[in-house]
Amino acid sequence: MLIRKLVNGISISILILLISLGFIGVTSWWMISIVIVPWLMITVYGVCNIDSQYFVKSYCKADKYQKKAIAITFDDGPHENTVAILELLKAYNAKATFFCIGKQIEKYPDILKKIEEEGHLIGNHTYSHSKTIDLYNTKKFSKEILDTDHAIASIISKKPQLFRPPYGVTNPDIARALKITKHKVIGWNKRSFDTSTKSTTKVLKRITKNLTSGDIILLHDTQIKTRETLEQLLVYLKKHSFETVDVATLLGIEAYQVAGDIKNN
Numbered sequence: 001m002l003i004r005k006l007v008n009g010i011s012i013s014i015l016i017l018l019i020s021l022g023f024i025g026v027t028s029w030w031m032i033s034i035v036i037v038p039w040l041m042i043t044v045y046g047v048c049n050i051d052s053q054y055f056v057k058s059y060c061k062a063d064k065y066q067k068k069a070i071a072i073t074f075d076d077g078p079h080e081n082t083v084a085i086l087e088l089l090k091a092y093n094a095k096a097t098f099f100c101i102g103k104q105i106e107k108y109p110d111i112l113k114k115i116e117e118e119g120h121l122i123g124n125h126t127y128s129h130s131k132t133i134d135l136y137n138t139k140k141f142s143k144e145i146l147d148t149d150h151a152i153a154s155i156i157s158k159k160p161q162l163f164r165p166p167y168g169v170t171n172p173d174i175a176r177a178l179k180i181t182k183h184k185v186i187g188w189n190k191r192s193f194d195t196s197t198k199s200t201t202k203v204l205k206r207i208t209k210n211l212t213s214g215d216i217i218l219l220h221d222t223q224i225k226t227r228e229t230l231e232q233l234l235v236y237l238k239k240h241s242f243e244t245v246d247v248a249t250l251l252g253i254e255a256y257q258v259a260g261d262i263k264n265n
């Protein structure tokens, strides 16, 4: 965020200087692109990469957890496929984190309840997960988060403190919305691309390549093949003595809001 202020400050200063010199004929107008093009490139990189910390502070890997452990996170549920995922996690004594969508919670409230009852964590992943959600203004985006908080709290009587932005996209409006809702942003450092890769072997290779303690893995419980990927992953983790813990345990942070925060929302 400090880098963003610095980039914006330097870009605006050079731009003002070039425009001023342009008026007295010292510089050519095309030179303005020397400032605008890199600024645009840096900004787009910041928008698309959650680990860049460009707009919001995000947790993408843990570096202080004492044991050899990783966190598996599932986005976009609850879904009918979530049930098979839960059975598998139970069989391997693994704990995970589910970033849930509000409208899916309304569709599958019993599955959300089951996630919590089985000792996994629930995080907020917006209400609609609309394809155009990154264009929402601050007010509309914060409503997405708060409506999902309420949907979750109505079932498990706890409001999540953890939030994952859809597609991992962040921007100034999302940053402002998060200042209002006070959620912590959870990213990842192991993206599986399980929604776009057909081969589970490829997905597994992508996850396990250079896997180290503290890594946060992104999967989707909406995918039917995720069960197969997860089973192979859990076998790999057991073989290599990794513990599978929820993301709040791995990061040493609170997963849910305390009573005082709930009253204020």
Ligand SMILES: [Zn+2]
Residues within 6 Å of the ligand: 075, 076, 125, 129, 165, 166, 167
């Ligand atoms: Zn998502």
